[in-house]
Each structure stands twice: as structure tokens, then as C-alpha cells.
Amino acid sequence: xxxxxxxxxxxxxxxLLVSACDQGPxxxxxxxxxxxxxxxxxxxxxxxxxxxxxxARGEAIDPRVPETLPMPLTRELLERGxxxxxxxxxxxxxxxxxxxxxxxxxxxxxxxxxHSDRLRQASLRHFYDVISHGYGVMYAYADxxxxxxxxxxxxxIEALQLSQYARVDDLxxxxxxxxxxxxxxxxxxxxxx
Amino acid sequence: MPQIFPRRxxxxxxxxxxxxxxxxxxxxxxxxxxxxxxxxxxxxxxxEQPVPFSHGxxxxxxxxxxxxxxxxxxxxxxxxxxxxxxxxxCHSQLWTSAAMLAPVRQSLQHDKPIAWVRVHDLPDFTYxxxxxxxxxxxxxESCHGRVDRMPITTQQKPLTMQWCLACxxxxxPYLRPENRITALGYDPAGDGIxxxxxxxxxxxxxxxxxxxxxxxx
Numbered sequence: 001x002x003x004x005x006x007x008x009x010x011x012x013x014x015x016l017l018v019s020a021c022d023q024g025p026x027x028x029x030x031x032x033x034x035x036x037x038x039x040x041x042x043x044x045x046x047x048x049x050x051x052x053x054x055x056a057r058g059e060a061i062d063p064r065v066p067e068t069l070p071m072p073l074t075r076e077l078l079e080r081g082x083x084x085x086x087x088x089x090x091x092x093x094x095x096x097x098x099x100x101x102x103x104x105x106x107x108x109x110x111x112x113x114x115h116s117d118r119l120r121q122a123s124l125r126h127f128y129d130v131i132s133h134g135y136g137v138m139y140a141y142a143d144x145x146x147x148x149x150x151x152x153x154x155x156x157i158e159a160l161q162l163s164q165y166a167r168v169d170d171l172x173x174x175x176x177x178x179x180x181x182x183x184x185x186x187x188x189x190x191x192x193x
Numbered sequence: 194m195p196q197i198f199p200r201r202x203x204x205x206x207x208x209x210x211x212x213x214x215x216x217x218x219x220x221x222x223x224x225x226x227x228x229x230x231x232x233x234x235x236x237x238x239x240x241e242q243p244v245p246f247s248h249g250x251x252x253x254x255x256x257x258x259x260x261x262x263x264x265x266x267x268x269x270x271x272x273x274x275x276x277x278x279x280x281x282x283c284h285s286q287l288w289t290s291a292a293m294l295a296p297v298r299q300s301l302q303h304d305k306p307i308a309w310v311r312v313h314d315l316p317d318f319t320y321x322x323x324x325x326x327x328x329x330x331x332x333x334e335s336c337h338g339r340v341d342r343m344p345i346t347t348q349q350k351p352l353t354m355q356w357c358l359a360c361x362x363x364x365x366p367y368l369r370p371e372n373r374i375t376a377l378g379y380d381p382a383g384d385g386i387x388x389x390x391x392x393x394x395x396x397x398x399x400x401x402x403x404x405x406x407x408x409x410x
Contacts (some may be wrong), residue, residue, distance in 0.1 A: 029317040139282040
């Protein structure tokens with residue numbers, strides 16, 4: 001009879017339909033994805049807190065922090081520092097470092113300007129330490145900013161400080177010609193200080 | 194011998210045959226539409242969170258970069274969710290008595306993490322990597338939509354294999370320069386550098402992007 005194959009076909013379709021809805025063992029495998037809850041572990045967490053003193057892979061084992069920039073000062077380093085400063089620091093310190101970032105405008109205690117005499121005298125190591133341990137009401141950023149990145153930010157802060165005190169004499173002849181032509185407002189403001 | 198089936202059985206059989214055929218086709222259509230409906234793919238699903246965290250306020254209003262909170266997105270497969278101390282970098286001073294933030298303060302006090310509910314979740318038999326995308330010119334917006342307009346985080350894209358492959362076959366119109374990965378409202382196809390130049394810049398080879406083993410390993 002030719003009804004049989006049709007019914008079989010329908011049966012097959014039903015199985016397909018049911019399996020299309022299957023949230024079976026392959027969809028949710030008995031393994032922990034990152035941060036998946038793990039019942040019976042402390043706080044139901046599968047992610048464990050590393051024991052104190054753990055050194056991340058690729059980080060220096062030596063706990064001593066160098067006194068100054070441990071890597072060559074390059075354009076890439078400054079650009080990395082700039083990107084990270086804009087992500088992690090500018091919400092409070094502002095992109096220019098003057099201390100009027102968006103979060104401060106919403107009521108966070110204002111940080112000091114990074115362009116004060118004291119902070120212009122400060123060493124790169126001081127900035128590194130502030131990022132690592134926090135300062136006053138400012139929290140530490142050690143859990144989010146890797147060591148080499150802390151140096152990149154420190155170097156960028158110094159570049160930012162220099163930018164506020166640039167003089168006309170620091171410019172190349174070509175830049176000066178452009179400035180005197182009056183085309184670049186920002187450089188003009190910096191140079192007048 | 195008497196007839197087992199009456200005469201009308203003939204028409205019954207053919208009715209059943211046709212009915213089965215039509216029914217089967219209808220079933221397939223229903224299965225396909227159900228399978229790609231928002232209900233099944235999770236588009237627009239907006240799970241309730243332990244704290245009503247708003248990307249709208251923090252990203253759209255305050256302009257905080259994604260990486261301030263989703264720190265590992267460039268280094269790891271997993272984008273990372275902010276620990277309580279990250280919220281506290283601001284909320285130790287701001288909105289310190291808001292009832293909405295009580296679970297955050299309790300989390301800090303008892304050293305117990307906040308249990309955020311997953312919004313996007315691929316089946317465990319697929320492999321996905323944020324690092325592979327955000328370092329190769331694919332922006333958050335292409336896969337997560339305008340989070341800066343979400344009061345509560347919502348899944349905006351279907352995350353089906355079909356959806357992944359549509360871009361893997363033809364990624365050019367989605368590619369952005371490095372400094373626009375977390376930007377929202379940027380139109381990669383219209384605003385910037387032409388896609389094929391960016392593809393060459395990132396060295397993206399399309400041939401292996403549609404291999405099964407890229408995503409099922």
C-alpha cells in the first residue's frame with residue numbers, strides 16, 4: 001500500500017519537529033562556560049579566585065617595580081597609553097587631564113588637575129603607583145590595567161602635561177607657518193601659555 | 194468472500210494520501226517559521242536582572258567606553274563582566290543610598306558576586322571568540338545593536354548559524370577601523386574606509402571563515 005511511506009514520512013517529520021525543539025545535552029553540555037554557576041562551590045561560582053601571590057602568565061615574576069619606564073618610549077606606546085587613558089581615566093580626569101570629566105559633572109569628587117606644578121614634577125613611577133593602588137577616593141585599577149599598560153598610561157600623562165606647555169619654539173618651521181596662517185586653533189591656545 | 198472495505202474506502206485512501214501530503218508540507222512550513230521566529234532565536238529577549246543596570250544611562254548618557262567594564266573583550270574569547278568593585282569605582286561616591294543599588298552594596302559587603310542573567314547564549318557546541326572579531330574590525334554594534342539605547346540589556350540579533358555565515362561570507366560592509374570598534378551609530382558601509390581596503394588591512398582571509406570547523410570544534 002502506498003499509504004505507508006507517507007505515514008512514515010509524517011512520522012519522520014514529527015521526529016524532526018521534536019528534535020528541532022530539543023535543548024538536548026549538546027546545547028547545554030556538562031562543562032562550565034566562563035562564569036557559569038556551579039552549585040555547591042562557594043557562592044555557586046565556577047570561576048575561582050586565584051590564591052594570593054599568583055602571577056599571571058606572561059607577567060614578570062619579580063615583584064619589584066622598576067623606578068622608571070622599563071620599555072623604550074615609542075609612538076606605539078604613547079598611542080596605547082592614550083587609548084587606555086581615554087577608556088579608564090577620562091570619565092573623571094577628562095580627556096585633557098584637567099579633572100572635569102563626565103562623572104565629575106554628575107557629582108563625583110573632582111580630582112586635581114594633572115597639570116599642577118606638583119604633578120608635573122611627579123615621576124612616572126608615581127602615576128604607576130596611583131593606577132596600581134588607587135589614591136584617596138580613587139579606586140585602584142590594577143585588576144583592569146596590566147602592568148605594561150600602566151607604564152603606557154603614565155608615559156601618556158607626561159605627554160599630556162607637555163602638550164599643555166608647548167611653546168612656539170618647539171614647533172617645526174612648517175608647523176609654525178601653518179599656525180601663523182591661523183588654521184589650527186588648538187595648537188594656538190597651547191602655544192600662548 | 195465478502196469485501197472487507199466498502200467502496201467508499203477508495204476515496205478515503207486518496208483523501209488520506211492528499212491530506213497527509215498537504216499536512217506534511219504545512220508541518221514543514223510551521224517548523225521553519227517557528228524555527229526562525231523571534232521566540233526561538235531569542236531576539237528581543239530581555240531577562241530581568243538583579244540590578245536594573247542601564248547601558249542607556251552609562252554608555253549613552255555618560256559616554257563610558259565598553260572596555261571600562263567589559264575589560265577582557267580584546268584579549269580573550271569572553272568579553273568579561275564587571276566585578277562589583279568596578280561599579281564601586283563610581284558608586285562608592287555616587288547614588289550611595291539608592292535602593293536600586295542595594296544589591297551592589299550588599300555584594301561588596303559580603304564579598305559575594307552579583308549573579309547577572311545571561312542575555313546572549315550560544316549553544317555549547319559552537320565556538321565563539323570576541324578577540325577574533327574586535328581585533329579584526331568587527332564592532333560591538335554589528336552583533337549587539339544600539340546598547341546605548343537600552344534601559345535593560347536586550348538581545349537584538351538572532352545569533353543563528355545563518356546570521357553568522359551571512360557576515361562570514363561577505364564581511365566587507367561591516368568592517369570598521371581600529372578606533373571605531375566600540376563606537377555606536379557609526380555606519381561602516383557608509384561613513385568610513387571602503388570595506389575591501391579594511392579587509393586587506395586586517396588580513397582577513399574569507400576562505401576558512403565558512404568552514405564548519407571554524408565554529409564547531
